[in-house]
Amino acid sequence: MTGGLLGIEDLDRAEIQAVLDRARDFQAVQRASFSRLDVLKGKMVVNLFFEASTRTRTSFEIAARRLGADAISITAQASSVEKGESLVDTLNTLAAMHPHAIIMRHSASGAPHFLARYLPTPIINAGDGTHEHPTQALLDARTILDHLPSLEGLRVAIIGDIAHSRVARSNLYLLSKFGAGIVLCGPAPLLPQEMGRLAPGVTLTTQLAEAIRDADVIMMLRVQLERMHEAAYPGSEYFKFYGLRLEHLKLAKPNVIVMHPGPINRGREIASEVADSQRSVILNQVENGIAVRMAVLERVLTNGAVA
Amino acid sequence: MSRVVIANGRVIDPLSKLDGVADVAMVDGRIAQVGRDLDRTGAEVFDAAGLIVAPGFIDMHVHLREPGFEHAETIESGARAAAAGGFTSICPMPNTSPVNDNATVTSYIVERASRLACVNVFPIGAITKGSLGEELAAIGSMKQAGIVAISDDGKPVMNARVMRRAMEYAAGFGLPVINHCEDLHLSAGGDMHEGQVSTRLGLRGIPSASEDVMVARDLLLAELTGARYHVAHISARHSVAMVRFARHRGLPVTCEATPHHFALHDCEMKPYDSNYKMKPPLRHSSDAEAVAQGLADGTVGAIATDHAPHPGSEKMQEFEKCPFGILGLETALGLALEHLVHPGRITVGKLVELFTTGPAGILSLNRGTLAEGAPGDVTIFSLDREWTYDVNKSFSKSRNSPFHGHPFRGGPVATIVKGEFVWRI
Numbered sequence: 195m196t197g198g199l200l201g202i203e204d205l206d207r208a209e210i211q212a213v214l215d216r217a218r219d220f221q222a223v224q225r226a227s228f229s230r231l232d233v234l235k236g237k238m239v240v241n242l243f244f245e246a247s248t249r250t251r252t253s254f255e256i257a258a259r260r261l262g263a264d265a266i267s268i269t270a271q272a273s274s275v276e277k278g279e280s281l282v283d284t285l286n287t288l289a290a291m292h293p294h295a296i297i298m299r300h301s302a303s304g305a306p307h308f309l310a311r312y313l314p315t316p317i318i319n320a321g322d323g324t325h326e327h328p329t330q331a332l333l334d335a336r337t338i339l340d341h342l343p344s345l346e347g348l349r350v351a352i353i354g355d356i357a358h359s360r361v362a363r364s365n366l367y368l369l370s371k372f373g374a375g376i377v378l379c380g381p382a383p384l385l386p387q388e389m390g391r392l393a394p395g396v397t398l399t400t401q402l403a404e405a406i407r408d409a410d411v412i413m414m415l416r417v418q419l420e421r422m423h424e425a426a427y428p429g430s431e432y433f434k435f436y437g438l439r440l441e442h443l444k445l446a447k448p449n450v451i452v453m454h455p456g457p458i459n460r461g462r463e464i465a466s467e468v469a470d471s472q473r474s475v476i477l478n479q480v481e482n483g484i485a486v487r488m489a490v491l492e493r494v495l496t497n498g499a500v501a
Numbered sequence: 502m503s504r505v506v507i508a509n510g511r512v513i514d515p516l517s518k519l520d521g522v523a524d525v526a527m528v529d530g531r532i533a534q535v536g537r538d539l540d541r542t543g544a545e546v547f548d549a550a551g552l553i554v555a556p557g558f559i560d561m562h563v564h565l566r567e568p569g570f571e572h573a574e575t576i577e578s579g580a581r582a583a584a585a586g587g588f589t590s591i592c593p594m595p596n597t598s599p600v601n602d603n604a605t606v607t608s609y610i611v612e613r614a615s616r617l618a619c620v621n622v623f624p625i626g627a628i629t630k631g632s633l634g635e636e637l638a639a640i641g642s643m644k645q646a647g648i649v650a651i652s653d654d655g656k657p658v659m660n661a662r663v664m665r666r667a668m669e670y671a672a673g674f675g676l677p678v679i680n681h682c683e684d685l686h687l688s689a690g691g692d693m694h695e696g697q698v699s700t701r702l703g704l705r706g707i708p709s710a711s712e713d714v715m716v717a718r719d720l721l722l723a724e725l726t727g728a729r730y731h732v733a734h735i736s737a738r739h740s741v742a743m744v745r746f747a748r749h750r751g752l753p754v755t756c757e758a759t760p761h762h763f764a765l766h767d768c769e770m771k772p773y774d775s776n777y778k779m780k781p782p783l784r785h786s787s788d789a790e791a792v793a794q795g796l797a798d799g800t801v802g803a804i805a806t807d808h809a810p811h812p813g814s815e816k817m818q819e820f821e822k823c824p825f826g827i828l829g830l831e832t833a834l835g836l837a838l839e840h841l842v843h844p845g846r847i848t849v850g851k852l853v854e855l856f857t858t859g860p861a862g863i864l865s866l867n868r869g870t871l872a873e874g875a876p877g878d879v880t881i882f883s884l885d886r887e888w889t890y891d892v893n894k895s896f897s898k899s900r901n902s903p904f905h906g907h908p909f910r911g912g913p914v915a916t917i918v919k920g921e922f923v924w925r926i
Contacts, residue, residue, distance in 0.1 A: 280817070280818060281819055302819035302822065303702055304702060307772060307773045308820065323704075325702060325704075326703070357700075363701075386700050392697075392700065
């Protein structure tokens, strides 16, 4: 990861495992308030967010500070991007300030990959368009492993707007690498058949009940109105056919966990009773976000050589 | 009297059904004679032994960006790139600024070309005013000023009724109608071919159906109107099949294909590299195969480059923001040899047709032959010379090519326009 972290697709299992293991070490640190390490003392990371995001940006900021790094956050609205500066110029300017890593969120798929070709600075992808969101998949895996012994052989249902979801793509790659079975579910126009060919062990269904049956993990995706370029489905009946409600949980394994990358839309893709139920691990995901991002920052900024 | 003799080459002139070693003599810019051991007295002699000597190549689909976008290309620079690619005639599309939708702009292009271009330039005029797809442009006046076809290239004519009227009107002036076939509602802001690669990269897809539905519509309109209709840069296998079907039924419809659509498919694109971004997009390998098959069986009548220069600043952006289009003039022959001739899909003679009599016939240009009295436009090329494309040495003002660094076997050696060498290695 010395060159940064652009996506899960290119990572091997050992590297993912190392991050997940290291994140477990950081969970304790993360729970103790005000604890701060100095692993990354003297390092500077820039959080560059071209797209609104409170939780991911904050999570990276906290992770960096917990490790003793200086973290600067720049949002597109506050930067010269608004004045028409090109992406290349913005990044060149930032690179000239010599940060040790750039954490980047952008609405265009491949924007971090494009920059990684021209900048020597390691880039950590904090979500690019409808492509990947690698730290989300890592924190999701960490969360699953906190509740279940192994990823292998699990049945994971991912439900919602699959076509436009970077969370779905990154999770699909990660879970597949560890031998989980993945069921993708959503309205057909949001469920491209090609998704089933991206990795081994992926199946598709338009039936919510079928997706949930015997599931160990249910991952709900946010209905991303901002990413819809057209009306691909009748929004009025989305919850009726694809909203997760309490009665659905009976179809799953008894110890099923319900996940959501947030922010949740109560009553749109998930019923309040489910979001607040004992089966929901949504807040664990948020917590693990910091631990996992600490592990990623440490690996990227210390060449993976962890003391 | 200026006299040039191209000596001892393998002369291929499809129109004269000639394929054999001979000399080609040109006098005062016209073909004077083709035969063995021609008189070389006082002539400039070019030894073409081991080379192919063909009628000058015609590229019926280029973008010269002038007027309006001279930072990307000019008539002069584009013509130089054409010459270096073995082309002696090029047809610039009308999507300049202002759009070539009236005789004034056409005359401007013709006049600039006559002074600055080292190859022949035959402009294509717009179908509709501003290429907005609504009101017909001054088609007849543009014809008088020198256009050889009409097209709103870059944009499809979305309104079927406007297309029908354009076909009817153009037929009255003997002009073919060229359409950029893309249903914009189906392509819906897509950036690349819709398929497994677009799904993996999270890029919005342009389905093959966006081309197919418009080709189908236009073929029906061509039948309704009797117009000469031509599909620009055909890329999808069903579209090729539909044109084949229409031609079998005797309709006067034709199509062209670009080298990149038979040379590359979507899996070969470098992720998020805008040098692979064009319209129509690089499609599935089965589509590239269908295009090559169409070229071999005569369904596709011409190879055209869709040479589309864009300056680096425009191509150095987020993939979704980058404009569509790549350079094509200098690599077309090399790619056609690599993907069509060397694998034995077509003969060298057929390749020459696709670059000469094919486009000349579609546009009714009095070119594409070495018959006595024809314009002295000659392309001399090699079947085996090894070379590597260096886009940084391109004559184009732009650098957007996915073939930079690509090794070629065979390519242009010299280009002659009106009896004068305009380029040679």
